[in-house]
Amino acid sequence: MQDRPTIDELLEAVRRFLADEVVPATDGRRQFLARVAANALDLVRRELATEAAHAEREWRGLDALLGPEPMPRERAELAAAVRRRNQALCKRIRAGAYDAGSSERAALLAHVRATVHDKLEVTNRAYVDADAKRG
Amino acid sequence: MDPARITAALGPLLERELGGAVTLSGVRSMTGGAAREAWALDATVSRAGRADERLALVLLLFRPGGQRAFSAHDELRLLQATSAAGAPVPRPVLAGEVEGRSFYVMERLEGETIGRRLVRDERWTKARAALPAQLARALAAIHRVPVGAGELGFLPRPAPGVPVATSEIDRLEELYRQVTVEPHPAFEIALRWLRAHQPPPGDVTLVHGDFRIGNVMVGEEGLRAVLDWELAHVGDPLEDVGWLCVRSWRFGADHLPLGGIGTREELFRAYAEASGREVDPEVVRFWEVYGNLRWGVFTLLQARAFLDGVVPSVELASIGRRTAETEWELLNLIEGRAF
Numbered sequence: 001m002q003d004r005p006t007i008d009e010l011l012e013a014v015r016r017f018l019a020d021e022v023v024p025a026t027d028g029r030r031q032f033l034a035r036v037a038a039n040a041l042d043l044v045r046r047e048l049a050t051e052a053a054h055a056e057r058e059w060r061g062l063d064a065l066l067g068p069e070p071m072p073r074e075r076a077e078l079a080a081a082v083r084r085r086n087q088a089l090c091k092r093i094r095a096g097a098y099d100a101g102s103s104e105r106a107a108l109l110a111h112v113r114a115t116v117h118d119k120l121e122v123t124n125r126a127y128v129d130a131d132a133k134r135g
Numbered sequence: 136m137d138p139a140r141i142t143a144a145l146g147p148l149l150e151r152e153l154g155g156a157v158t159l160s161g162v163r164s165m166t167g168g169a170a171r172e173a174w175a176l177d178a179t180v181s182r183a184g185r186a187d188e189r190l191a192l193v194l195l196l197f198r199p200g201g202q203r204a205f206s207a208h209d210e211l212r213l214l215q216a217t218s219a220a221g222a223p224v225p226r227p228v229l230a231g232e233v234e235g236r237s238f239y240v241m242e243r244l245e246g247e248t249i250g251r252r253l254v255r256d257e258r259w260t261k262a263r264a265a266l267p268a269q270l271a272r273a274l275a276a277i278h279r280v281p282v283g284a285g286e287l288g289f290l291p292r293p294a295p296g297v298p299v300a301t302s303e304i305d306r307l308e309e310l311y312r313q314v315t316v317e318p319h320p321a322f323e324i325a326l327r328w329l330r331a332h333q334p335p336p337g338d339v340t341l342v343h344g345d346f347r348i349g350n351v352m353v354g355e356e357g358l359r360a361v362l363d364w365e366l367a368h369v370g371d372p373l374e375d376v377g378w379l380c381v382r383s384w385r386f387g388a389d390h391l392p393l394g395g396i397g398t399r400e401e402l403f404r405a406y407a408e409a410s411g412r413e414v415d416p417e418v419v420r421f422w423e424v425y426g427n428l429r430w431g432v433f434t435l436l437q438a439r440a441f442l443d444g445v446v447p448s449v450e451l452a453s454i455g456r457r458t459a460e461t462e463w464e465l466l467n468l469i470e471g472r473a474f
Binding site for chain 1: 317318319320321323324326327331387389390448449450452453456457459460462463466467469470472474
């Protein structure tokens with residue numbers, strides 16, 4: 001076990017340095033890139049906080065569409081398995097299994113919408129918030 | 136390149152083109168792109184018996200080996216053709232070669248191009264009110280440029296006998312399969328949807344290909360010039376109308392599909408009036424879906440440059456995480472839930 005600060009606390013410290021000290025002290029292209037870098041750290045913090053829940057939801061959604069499979073616990077193994085299953089899903093989409101009129105289309109759209117929503121929770125929450133506000 | 140060499144090389148060429156004695160001054164480097172250097176310069180043209188003419192110019196000098204869609208001569212031809220059709224573009228002056236590198240010179244215009252400012256700042260309120268009709272008229276003019284046999288022959292265009300929509304979907308799908316690292320179910324859904332919703336064959340015209348807020352120069356009074364012609368091609372004019380509505384260029388004003396400044400209805404009405412072409416909202420929706428997928432594939436392409444180590448920039452890395460925005464909007468459009 002590492003000592004404090006935690007990963008999250010360290011990332012926040014670096015983000016604050018970029019946003020509060022580098023951004024005001026620079027201009028033009030460098031200032032823009034410092035802002036982008038600070039935002040990227042924010043994104044990493046949100047991903048670390050949500051990735052387990054998001055992976056679980058995506059896996060269950062794929063289970064519902066492709067049939068259940070045990071979910072790997074090890075991180076790299078899980079990533080490889082999710083990619084393999086998404087490739088299988090893409091192949092089914094390309095073969096027309098979910099075209100208009102298919103009884104599975106609604107389930108597919110709901111699953112893809114939920115996984116994209118989870119990605120945006122990490123990468124650009126304002127995007128989905130704007131839609132939610134509209135109702 | 137440096138100012139002295141530019142002055143020495145360009146002076147005689149400009150004198151021949153403009154028919155007078157040319158004095159160049161204020162040669163200075165501007166922010167260029169990856170493919171070319173940009174230089175600002177001021178020319179004074181003296182002709183016998185006439186008052187001096189002052190010209191603000193920009194020199195675009197292609198970098199050796201840089202990626203580019205068109206040659207300098209072809210870009211100049213495109214500006215000449217669109218200008219002749221009445222589209223607001225920087226006045227084209229001349230193209231040539233200097234020290235083995237190709238270049239062209241056009242008029243230098245002042246104005247705002249940053250989308251975020253144009254959509255949000257109070258300073259541009261008047262411009263925002265004028266822009267929908269001006270953009271529609273500019274598009275109508277672009278779409279009148281002759282692109283028949285032998286005209287602007289360098290432009291990409293559909294193979295004979297292949298419908299425009301099919302040709303565009305094919306090209307985009309090929310690029311997607313080439314660049315994608317991860318599977319994208321939302322993009323596969325969009326590709327199926329596009330194949331099933333191709334509009335019936337209509338007019339085939341010049342298409343700007345990247346006509347949006349951010350690629351036009353705006354003054355207090357509104358539109359000054361249409362810029363960034365690198366993605367021009369021959370296709371369906373409504374492709375430009377759909378692209379203009381893609382959510383990624385609304386700069387936070389999501390409820391205004393016309394680039395964060397106007398409604399779809401406003402744009403369709405103004406474009407129909409200016410072009411005499413009927414606007415079927417379903418056909419524009421097809422091209423808006425296509426546009427979101429195209430921008431999504433472009434984000435993959437830019438992220439690839441980072442992933443392959445070609446451009447190790449935090450900006451391109453971050454663009455890789457913007458793909459999800461286009462996936463979201465594709466689902467909204469396909470399910471009839473878009474703004």
